[in-house]
Amino acid sequence: MATAVTEDVVDYDEALERYDPVMGLEVHVELNTATKMFCGCATEFGAEPNSQVCPVCLGLPGALPVVNAKAVESAIRIGLALSCQIAPWCRFARKNYFYPDMPKNFQTSQYDEPIAFEGHLDVEVPAAIGDGTEIFRVEIERAHMEEDTGKSLHVGGATGRIHGAEYSLVDYNRAGIPLIEIVTKPLTGAGKRAPEVAKAYVAALRDLLRALGVSDVKMEQGSLRCDANVSLRPRAAAGSEQETVPLGTRTETKNVNSLRSVERAVRYEISRQAAVLDRGDRVTQETRHWHEDTGVTTSGREKSDAEDYRYFPEPDLVPVAPTPETVERLRATLPEPPSQRRRRLQQDWGYSDLEMRDVMNAGAVELIEETVAAGATPAAARKWWTGELARRANAEGRAVEDFGVTPAHIAELDGLVRSGRLNDSMARQVLDGVVAGEGGPTEVADARGLELVQDDGALEAAVDKVIAANADVAQKVRDGKVQAAGALIGQVMKELRGQADAGRARELILAKLG
Amino acid sequence: MNSDITRSSAAELAHALDSREVSSVEVVQAHLDRIAAVDADVHAYLHVDAQGALEAAREVDQRRAAGEELHVLAGVPIAVKDVMVTKGMPTTCGSKILQGWMPPYDSTVVARLRATGMPMLGKTNMDEFAMGSSTEHSAYGPTHNPWDLSRIPGGSGGGSSAVVAAYEAPLAIGTDTGGSIRQPAAVTGTVGVKPTYGGVSRYGLVALASSLDQAGPVTRTVLDAALLHSVIGGHDPMDSTSIDAPVPAVVEAARRAEVRGLRVGIIKELGGQGYQAGVQARFEESVQLLQDAGAEVVEVSCPSFDYALAAYYLILPSEASSNLAKFDAMRYGLRVLPEGVRDPSAEEVMAATRDAGFGDEVKRRIILGTYALSSGYYDAYYGQAQKVRRLIADDFVTAFGQADVLLSPTSPTTAFKLGDKLDDPMSMYLQDVATIPANLAGVPGMSLPSGLADEDGLPTGIQILAPATQDQRLYGVGAALEKMLTERWGGPLLSRAPELTAKGA
Numbered sequence A: 001m002a003t004a005v006t007e008d009v010v011d012y013d014e015a016l017e018r019y020d021p022v023m024g025l026e027v028h029v030e031l032n033t034a035t036k037m038f039c040g041c042a043t044e045f046g047a048e049p050n051s052q053v054c055p056v057c058l059g060l061p062g063a064l065p066v067v068n069a070k071a072v073e074s075a076i077r078i079g080l081a082l083s084c085q086i087a088p089w090c091r092f093a094r095k096n097y098f099y100p101d102m103p104k105n106f107q108t109s110q111y112d113e114p115i116a117f118e119g120h121l122d123v124e125v126p127a128a129i130g131d132g133t134e135i136f137r138v139e140i141e142r143a144h145m146e147e148d149t150g151k152s153l154h155v156g157g158a159t160g161r162i163h164g165a166e167y168s169l170v171d172y173n174r175a176g177i178p179l180i181e182i183v184t185k186p187l188t189g190a191g192k193r194a195p196e197v198a199k200a201y202v203a204a205l206r207d208l209l210r211a212l213g214v215s216d217v218k219m220e221q222g223s224l225r226c227d228a229n230v231s232l233r234p235r236a237a238a239g240s241e242q243e244t245v246p247l248g249t250r251t252e253t254k255n256v257n258s259l260r261s262v263e264r265a266v267r268y269e270i271s272r273q274a275a276v277l278d279r280g281d282r283v284t285q286e287t288r289h290w291h292e293d294t295g296v297t298t299s300g301r302e303k304s305d306a307e308d309y310r311y312f313p314e315p316d317l318v319p320v321a322p323t324p325e326t327v328e329r330l331r332a333t334l335p336e337p338p339s340q341r342r343r344r345l346q347q348d349w350g351y352s353d354l355e356m357r358d359v360m361n362a363g364a365v366e367l368i369e370e371t372v373a374a375g376a377t378p379a380a381a382r383k384w385w386t387g388e389l390a391r392r393a394n395a396e397g398r399a400v401e402d403f404g405v406t407p408a409h410i411a412e413l414d415g416l417v418r419s420g421r422l423n424d425s426m427a428r429q430v431l432d433g434v435v436a437g438e439g440g441p442t443e444v445a446d447a448r449g450l451e452l453v454q455d456d457g458a459l460e461a462a463v464d465k466v467i468a469a470n471a472d473v474a475q476k477v478r479d480g481k482v483q484a485a486g487a488l489i490g491q492v493m494k495e496l497r498g499q500a501d502a503g504r505a506r507e508l509i510l511a512k513l514g
Numbered sequence B: 001m002n003s004d005i006t007r008s009s010a011a012e013l014a015h016a017l018d019s020r021e022v023s024s025v026e027v028v029q030a031h032l033d034r035i036a037a038v039d040a041d042v043h044a045y046l047h048v049d050a051q052g053a054l055e056a057a058r059e060v061d062q063r064r065a066a067g068e069e070l071h072v073l074a075g076v077p078i079a080v081k082d083v084m085v086t087k088g089m090p091t092t093c094g095s096k097i098l099q100g101w102m103p104p105y106d107s108t109v110v111a112r113l114r115a116t117g118m119p120m121l122g123k124t125n126m127d128e129f130a131m132g133s134s135t136e137h138s139a140y141g142p143t144h145n146p147w148d149l150s151r152i153p154g155g156s157g158g159g160s161s162a163v164v165a166a167y168e169a170p171l172a173i174g175t176d177t178g179g180s181i182r183q184p185a186a187v188t189g190t191v192g193v194k195p196t197y198g199g200v201s202r203y204g205l206v207a208l209a210s211s212l213d214q215a216g217p218v219t220r221t222v223l224d225a226a227l228l229h230s231v232i233g234g235h236d237p238m239d240s241t242s243i244d245a246p247v248p249a250v251v252e253a254a255r256r257a258e259v260r261g262l263r264v265g266i267i268k269e270l271g272g273q274g275y276q277a278g279v280q281a282r283f284e285e286s287v288q289l290l291q292d293a294g295a296e297v298v299e300v301s302c303p304s305f306d307y308a309l310a311a312y313y314l315i316l317p318s319e320a321s322s323n324l325a326k327f328d329a330m331r332y333g334l335r336v337l338p339e340g341v342r343d344p345s346a347e348e349v350m351a352a353t354r355d356a357g358f359g360d361e362v363k364r365r366i367i368l369g370t371y372a373l374s375s376g377y378y379d380a381y382y383g384q385a386q387k388v389r390r391l392i393a394d395d396f397v398t399a400f401g402q403a404d405v406l407l408s409p410t411s412p413t414t415a416f417k418l419g420d421k422l423d424d425p426m427s428m429y430l431q432d433v434a435t436i437p438a439n440l441a442g443v444p445g446m447s448l449p450s451g452l453a454d455e456d457g458l459p460t461g462i463q464i465l466a467p468a469t470q471d472q473r474l475y476g477v478g479a480a481l482e483k484m485l486t487e488r489w490g491g492p493l494l495s496r497a498p499e500l501t502a503k504g505a
């Protein structure tokens, strides 16, 4: 049993003084087609193990694949959205290697004839200098179609991996799920922002795929998976071009299952490889595993150049040859590019760069868009989704979507605030009720008897009572210390059990003491 | 109908069944009796499903009695090469590695046979995973040629040709990757057809080489082959390489049997040197008969055919090495634990199973294919072979510009003795030198008996080739030639085969 050895790392900023990081990102996206890549089996996530299988995806002798036309369309749309060229003719290939979770002991994939190639995706990253943001262009080498493997569960043993396990279980429900693998060219020039570029790229890709509607893009469920290749090369000597320095040996980090992990894993690998190079050692070309809990990568399988998948064109399938008309028809279905859409929405909503970034990071663009469409002000929509609800989600460790609160609810709630029926704290109480499943905002407000006191008479009486009871504070206000009025407002609100318009209370207090 | 049911052709049986002269149960029983009498000597069946066949026969008899409209072959029994998966019936592909495997599904061909109401007598012997030209590579022992039990029945589908030649079934299904239907037909005096690639669904045919494999009829007459072809042919959405077009009009062509005005091309490169004298002589007589019947005979040249065997033995092992990777003991079939290893890993179990479960010829080809596909060798071997394949297809295009069909001897020799070529793979591979080009180009081919070689009195075969999707031409020419030859012989060639006597009877 191998014990995990803690590896040396170099302080990140220090590492960047001596080395220039180069990344390559491989993202696997599970398509959300109703059926698998080469058979008619369902693709539902979380079904009973081995319940969504047939002779084809179990690789039984004699069974043959048939390409899922819908998956090919999704692949082409992804390619087009990444500004790729679409191959007018391409084939599938067999990638041969033995592994128990691969029923045929080859994966049907694409090799030197990908469906899409030569594209790019512009991502927004913090500017190198100052607080603004700037665009980093990620060059895409290719996007190709393939099938997923089954899922192994290694039971017993310390690592959860096949070596040392007592036994392994394989669920072939995942075998044959359509995958698109999107591979970047080596990303150079990111410098110390490499981890942020990696994260921003995966986030931008996720948004793009979501906008295309081709995948659930849930990293935690594995429908979007990222492998991060990282290598370091020495910083170029003063006066010479960094691009002239040859690339170093890379590692491929797998099991990176969240946006935050993408950033952390790249950062860790840079620090770790810097330590290796500082010692005068060579970086081993290998697969590494990211550990979310400890924040480190550990060595996996060594990847020598001898690894040979013996690719050859899949003879059981006919070539994929989309006509120009098909490609144009699919191009017409593309949504507005996310970056363009973001700029448009930011302008429409009047958000600052910082506010927009918060909204993006919270993944709340669609929610806000729908909420505004349902009648809320952009400011209120942002406040509720990225403020109140995001805070609750964080505190309870849940997803915002799980609260059962809809954009229509938020728009209705905002309407109640704007019409003067509710103030902010009452609105939050109403939201409690909505989250608790008591009904829509109006229904909850009615049921809980939440309504601002609109009657100036009642408010005036309360103001008079509070001024009389707090003569010393009142005197301070009279003397010009206007901020002391806050204490009086609080008393008034308390008097009216919160159901008062604080602004109106303030006006009355200042008028009486002015 | 012949007084002995088993001597009747499928067409004759179909007629007798239709006119209620005989029941399907009687036909099936007669064949089961024949199997019981001779198969111990011939060893053509790996599995006989007496109960299933009789049940299917009873059902079709009832449907007929109820006045149901039935397919012409309904009630006519058939044997199926053990490379076709059959639901609830063992499918071993002649290999130990699939011993005990019970497929949970039917191949499309088998499903069509069942839908037609054809009782399945059983599964026929074959070289392991269809690798071989003699059935000697079957893990369950060789099949013997009904003409001479000391000789091979051809391969890989020797079981299917032998059951038909020995009257153990009127019809059989074979598969042909490089000649596995046609060469056995030639050496057993029977008819075998490899349809156009994509003409018959490969769904459920355990793949040897996906781009070459094609299932087809194994019969005693050309008309029987046409009838069976029309049952199993046609588009199948489960096979991406299946041709989406109606089955060529093969039965009509076989009934018309017309060659007048047809241009017949003799392939210069397939014949003469390297071909047994008797094989060559019978071939030339057949060509003369066609010419006499009004066909125009021309010589065509296909220079790239000289490289066909080399290209084939790179493409086939390459595809096979990948197709056979799935036999790893993880999900079905044989599982062997490595000796002397405590807590063996999955990889060790895979290795031990494949070592014990595959025979030498299979291992030889897996190693060849693995090597040919390896990086650094791919271009020189697999890539180069694919180029040769294109040249061969081009040769066919040129040749079919000059002739409507092409002719050659099917196999360079008559049936050799069991064991003669086992230690000489290269001479075994040469058995298929004339049949392989059709697989590489995807064109259809037929072998039918051309007579007996003077030197050994054994059957010889003539091969007819047609352009892709023009399978009906094979049947037109084949039926015409069959008619002329049968007249000349005064009866079918098979009637000259020695009688098999029941062992121990």
Ligand SMILES: [Zn+2]
Residues within 6 Å of the ligand: A036, A039, A040, A041, A052, A053, A054, A055, A056, A057, A058, A176
């Ligand atoms: Zn399936």
